[in-house]
Amino acid sequence: MSAGKLRITLVRSPLGRKPSQRLTVNALGLRRLNQTVEHNDTPQIRGMINCIRHLVTVEEHNTN
Secondary structure: OOOOEEEEEEOOOOOOOOHHHHHHHHHOOOOOOOOEEEEEOOHHHHHHHHHOOOOEEEEEEOOO
């Protein structure tokens, strides 16, 4: 599970959401709509994604 990377894209605005969701979006490094960031596939990142799953899309990217 931790060998790959995740590509996370912000597809919906965090404006009008709970402050904790806005902070999670910022903590992932997402600043603008349709911006994509890559993170290692860790349980911590998966938990953050789970909290804002309605705002982002996620693609698994294996780095072999």
